[in-house]
Amino acid sequence: MDKLLNTNIKTVSRLLLDGAVKTKDLTELALNRVSEIHKLNAFITLTQNEAQIQCGQSQERYKTQKPLSELDGVPIAIKDNFCTENIKTTCASKMLENFTPTYNATVYQRLLDAGAVLVGKTNLDQFAMGSGTIDSIFGPTKNVWGYSEGDNFRISGGSSGGSAVAVATGACYAALGSDTGGSTRNPASYCGVVGLKPTYGLVSRSGLIPLVNSMDVPGILARTVDDTVSVLNVLAGFDPKDSTSLTKPYKKIRLPPAGKMSIKGLKVGIPIEYNCEQLSEEVCDVWNEIAILLKNEGAIVKQVSMPNTEYSIVCYSILNQCEVASNMARYDGIEYGFRADEHYSTEKLYATTRRLGFNDVVKNRILTGNYFLLSRNYTKYFEQALKVRRLILNDFDNVWDDVTILLTPTTLTDAPLYRDFVSKTNRDQCAAQDFCTQPANMAGVPAVSIPIKLSKNGLPLGLQLIGKNLSEPLLLAVAKYIENIVKFPHFSYKM
Amino acid sequence: MLSLMYNHITRKLSALPSHSWQSVIGLEVHAQINSKSKLFSGADTSFSSPVNDNVSLFDCSIPGTLPVLNKKCVESGVLTALALNCRINPVSCFDRKHYFYADLPAGYQITQQRFPLAVDGKLDFQVFSHGTNKLPNAVQVRIKQLQLEQDSGKSLHDSDRSLVDLNRAGAPLMELVFEPDLTNGDEAAAMLKELVAILSRIDTCSCKMEEGALRVDANISIRRENEPLGTRTEIKNIGSIRGVAGAIEYEIKRQVAVREAGGEVVNETRSWDSVARRTVPMRDKEVQQDYRYMPEPNLPPLHVAMGPIQTGSVNADELQRLIPELPEETRHRLRVEKGLNLEQSIILVNDDSLLKIFQRIVGCGQVENKKLLANFLINDFITLLNKIEKDTCEVEESAEYLGEIVELLEKGHINRTTAKFLLEEILSENNKHSPMEIVRKKDLIQITDEKELTAFCEKVILENEKVVQAYKSGKTKVFKALLGSVAKLSKxxxxxxxxxxxLKRLLDE
Structure with missing residues (x-):
């Protein structure tokens, strides 16, 4: 029965429809798994009550053979920066520790409308500012790969580390992450799951507590490409509540069986600038290996140049801090969230509330961002960063003249040890972790990280595919093609 | 209501104390857009709702909520820009303006700083003071830009606590920035009246200043001739047109006094105390704020379709066709078609209800002499309304009776005194009769018979020997008294x- 949690959505959906499995049992199985992995600290809030109600309703639908979608009755998890009605949404921060929204994020609402069952809200870095899921007031999320007691564990990656661990361990079939600079793909890579960052605007941001509005996208974590597609088909499409969501009608993606696909003639680019100094030999080897594999399968693989890549990370960091400074201005303790016990003056109330409510990483970014936005600095930093952002976008536009898809590393190494990782500053952590992932956010293009093989340490290594805007059907097809060949050894749960 | 204000303003104003000083005035007007819902949310905008009732999740900046631009507000903005001869920007953008204040929930206001909806407009208007001998003079003021932005909420301060009402937070505003082309309070008041007339015509703003639907900031500086602009002060949030004129005149005098005493004008924000009738420095604006403007990332650029460009959230060419006759055109038409003089056309156009009454009477075709009609409305009618403290908009329904009175007057059936009497009668609370009925009932038909009138005059001459004597010895002033006696005699x-x-003929015999 436990194996059920490791199968894919299509299989479980069929079992539910056949009546071989009851949603109630499936949910119970998932909730048990959730409590079994308690020590990994993947969840902030468990939603047993909601799950019971939702699976009960799903059961009724299956009785009449009328499921809402193939996600009906399927356990899922959501990163705790998506608003969920009547369920705490903390952003892993003291500021929102007791914040309970009165509305649903569009993505959660669409999952509900598809019949999915929520098992819990997952851990993240405070307000998604980080790439390790270590800066949470609820403590770090531990990677299930290479796990050991004490602080000798591997980080899960981040900031959607909780979601990645939940999916990897079978606590749910899929989970929502958010992706601003790699926050979905990075933990996917470290935890050996698939992580999709869709095209900016394809999936609504309404209800996603923002980090960088112009780069944020809801991301999907799942164990297989097919599962990722199932979830994307439910989430994608215009939302009138998000003015940046694309109005073009979304056509559901249907991928053929891997055996029936061919990549003959597919032009695959290897951007040389992604071969940066800190890239580990092991990751570089996997990259080469897959490039050769694709070539052997008939693809045209060639080196391409994206000369502005090296400026991307610093430019990303400036834009990130500016938007953070602005987005965080609302947390003043007046309307909602944490309020300090301070009565001297309104200004003092703001200051104390914000001093106590935010961690150092958040405060740092607010201060730096505000500095960049001062009228005397605006041109020098913010405007300059926008110009560089345009150059990075141009790099992508140009490269599509030559190739259809890019193959790059997702992360520079396998999952670092927690104690090594925390010895670096947040800025250095992000600069290394986001190097290969944030250019796609700068340009808005879709990217997916897929697990390839295990490192010498027995840890997952992933690679990233990047396509042009709205090329998800092709991007995911190629991902599925590779997935089928490499046959990544998924984590099988025995703790 | 507006024509009521006229008198007050002009009487309280006085000329500049020194001829060597020139004053330079620039206005910024915040006009709340007439719209059922807010600029970026579906929340209601009605004025009299209970505290914190008109607040959507977005308006109180709940995390994860996003702005969605209200198309109706864009249309109103474009209509206003067109009516003010602005150039519409085919692409405009929204920006965040940051500052901390309890009634600004997001910590920033969404406005249009870099690329506003429209720029480079102009407004022509007449400066004219009813009741003075000054002739109207034409003034033009340029409009620098028109931008859409959110309003903030309201803080209510108690002795030991502060409360916040977010009903107004996110309400749609048009900010109109005028170039400093004005020179005194009279001009500012006249310009605002013209603006109110235009906005009322196109129905983009209620212009109810008492509800804060129109708020005015005035920038004022003085200089000697041929000098560069002096340091300016800003008077924030003046709540009436009369207040704007008063505040500007006060501030000019204050600045002149400062400079003439050898002092310097300080760049500061002041407020207008309408009771004490003076400007006072505002305390909370001591530090120069850096608003750290940033493009609003949640709103794509706003496109307006016009000419060959057919894609946009609204179409400027279609909106242009919806613009009704504007005040300046009405004044022109009243003069050319109805034979009114400039002053009459100005006064009628400044009072929408009065103009409606005028047009209704004209429409009925009762009155031939439009000038007589205008005169009667502007003088006798308005004077009476002032006396009984009523607004023209309250008595629009009496247009028919008004027309009848003027018709009687025009045809010589009654005299002016009777006309005034009838006016009082028809406006009294429990009147049930038409002017004609009152005339019949009370026998008020004008006496025009030569013989009858001559008899009255002769009788007065006989009974007032001394006065007649005085007249004959050269004191012609007493003629009026004699004439008064004739009127009295004839009831x-x-x-x-x-x-x-x-009477003249008889006296001179």
Whole structure:
């Protein structure tokens, strides 16, 4: 029965429809798994009550053979920066520790409308500012790969580390992450799951507590490409509540069986600038290996140049801090969230509330961002960063003249040890972790990280595919093609 | 209501104390857009709702909520820009303006700083003071830009606590920035009246200043001739047109006094104390704020379709066709078609209800002499309304009776005194009769018969020997007193024009 949690959505959906499995049992199985992995600290809030109600309703639908979608009755998890009605949404921060929204994020609402069952809200870095899921007031999320007691564990990656661990361990079939600079793909890579960052605007941001509005996208974590597609088909499409969501009608993606696909003639680019100094030999080897594999399968693989890549990370960091400074201005303790016990003056109330409510990483970014936005600095930093952002976008536009898809590393190494990782500053952590992932956010293009093989340490290594805007059907097809060949050894749960 | 204000303003103003000083005035007007819902949310905008009732999740900046631009507000903005001869930007953008304040929930206001909806407009208007001998003069003011932005909420301060009402937070505003082309409070008041007339015509703003639907900031500086602009002060949030004129005149005098005493004008924000009738420095604006403007990332650029470009959230060419006759055109039409003079056209256009009454009477075709009609409305009618403290908009329904009175007057059936009496009668609370009925019932038909009038005059001459003596010895002033006696004798029914001629003739015999 436990194996059920490791199968894919299509299989479980069929079992539910056949009546071989009851949603109630499936949910119970998932909730048990959730409590079994308690020590990994993947969840902030468990939603047993909601799950019971939702699976009960799903059961009724299956009785009449009328499921809402193939996600009906399927356990899922959501990163705790998506608003969920009547369920705490903390952003892993003291500021929102007791914040309970009165509305649903569009993505959660669409999952509900598809019949999915929520098992819990997952851990993240405070307000998604980080790439390790270590800066949470609820403590770090531990990677299930290479796990050991004490602080000798591997980080899960981040900031959607909780979601990645939940999916990897079978606590749910899929989970929502958010992706601003790699926050979905990075933990996917470290935890050996698939992580999709869709095209900016394809999936609504309404209800996603923002980090960088112009780069944020809801991301999907799942164990297989097919599962990722199932979830994307439910989430994608215009939302009138998000003015940046694309109005073009979304056509559901249907991928053929891997055996029936061919990549003959597919032009695959290897951007040389992604071969940066800190890239580990092991990751570089996997990259080469897959490039050769694709070539052997008939693809045209060639080196391409994206000369502005090296400026991307610093430019990303400036834009990130500016938007953070602005987005965080609302947390003043007046309307909602944490309020300090301070009565001297309104200004003092703001200051104390914000001093106590935010961690150092958040405060740092607010201060730096505000500095960049001062009228005397605006041109020098913010405007300059926008110009560089345009150059990075141009790099992508140009490269599509030559190739259809890019193959790059997702992360520079396998999952670092927690104690090594925390010895670096947040800025250095992000600069290394986001190097290969944030250019796609700068340009808005879709990217997916897929697990390839295990490192010498027995840890997952992933690679990233990047396509042009709205090329998800092709991007995911190629991902599925590779997935089928490499046959990544998924984590099988025995703790 | 507006024509009521006229008198007050002009009387309280006085000329600049020193001829060597020039004053330079620039206005910024915040006009709340007439719209059922807010600029970026579906929350209601009605004025009298209970505290914190008109608040959507977005308006109180709940995390994860996003702005969605209200198309109706864009249309109103474009209509206003067109009516003010602005150039519409085919692409405009929204920006965040950051500052901390309890009634600004997001910590920033969404406005249009870099690329506003429209720029480079102009507004022509007449500066004219009813009741003075000054002739109207034409003034033009340029409009720098028109931008859409959110309003903030309201803080209510108690002795030991502060409360916040977010009903107004996110309400749609048009900010109109005028170039400093004005020179005094009179001009500012006249310009605002013209603006109110235009916005009312196109119905983009209620212009109810008492509800804060129109708020005015005035920038004021003085300089000697040929000098560069002096340091300016800003008077924030003036709540009435009369207040704007008063505040500007006060501030000019204050600055002149400072400079003449050898002092320097300080760049500061002041407020207008309408009771004490003076400007006072505002305390909370001591530090120069850096608003750290940033493009609003949640709103794509706003496109307006016009000419060959057919894609946009609204179409400027279609909106242009919806613009009704504007005040300046109405004034022109009143002069050319109805034969009114400039002053009459200005006064009628400044009072929408009065203009409606005028047009209704004209429409009925009762009155031939439009000038007489305008005169009667502007003088007799308004004077009476002032006396009984009523607004023209309250008495629009009496247009028909008003027309009848003017018709009687025009045809010589009654005299002016009777007309005034009838006016009082029809406006009294429990009147049930038409002017004609009152005339019949009370026998008020004008006496025009030469013989009858001559008899009245002769009788007065006989009974007032001393006065007649005085007149004959050169004190012609007393003629009026004699004429008054004639009127009285006729129970105010005599044709006074005729009586004047007859009495004069008899006296000079």
């Amino acid at each position: 105010n029914k005599a044709d006074m024009a005729k009586c004047t001629v007859i």
